[in-house]
Amino acid sequence: MSEDGIGLGDAAPALALPDTDGRETSLPEPGEARATVVVWTCNHCPYALAWHDRLTAAARDYADRGVRFLAVNSNDAERYPADSPEAMAKRYEAEEWGMPYLHDASQEAARSFGARTTPDVFVFDDELRLRYRGAPDADHQDPAQGAAWLRSALEAILSGSEPDPAATEPIGCSIKWR
């Protein structure tokens, strides 16, 4: 793991965070899921909102192929009340997510992964090694892109090949650090 978080090939840091019902949720154990997607997101960023439906569609599409999705919100909820646990729960209740929405109050998860933006997508293989990191696709304004980079990475991992691209520049709002 580098000072700025994890790099391709690194193991996922430990993650145990409460979901919108307060239940602690962790990464799967190695070998438990064929792939795991951890995506940093939030309630108020236009990039996160624009990409949200594409991410939840991918979560639904890959659920029965052994892929786990987790969404994490690490923003400072004091300065940004739209990202408070209450606001997260309200939004989660009102929408279809297809993945738990976790609150990283200490921001330690964001720091250990090296998450920078919302969204910021980390895709791990069955041994929880990082195989793709970056944006869901090339254009937040174009729903037809359909989270193509994320889906391409998942297809590669599920078929035993290397994601291409394996890394793209995460584009979005900066995580709101305390």
Next chain:
Amino acid sequence: MAARQPNVELLWWSGCPSWEEATRLVREEMAAAGLDPEEIELREVHGDEEAEREGFVGSPTIRVDGRDVQDPGEEPAGLTCRVYRLRDGRISALPDTGDVRDALRAAAAAPREAKR
């Protein structure tokens, strides 16, 4: 007759990457409207107090003769990325090109004494 050059401001915050693309968009639309694209005033907003003072509801905020290109409604001031609605309903980090174009053309066509 040359178009009246309205006062075009783009307020931005470094935590949101869309301001550079927004600047390009505004400059292109200024040129298309017969305005000098170099006359755009770029202003970085640095802190919460400044955001409050400026009525800055998110980055980028674009004003033509003091009027926001998309009504911010009741959005509170603060350092954040601005959520725009495009004319087809999509959410975006950028305003709809049509909103920028309409604001610039209306201001350019306005009588000179109407400038604030």
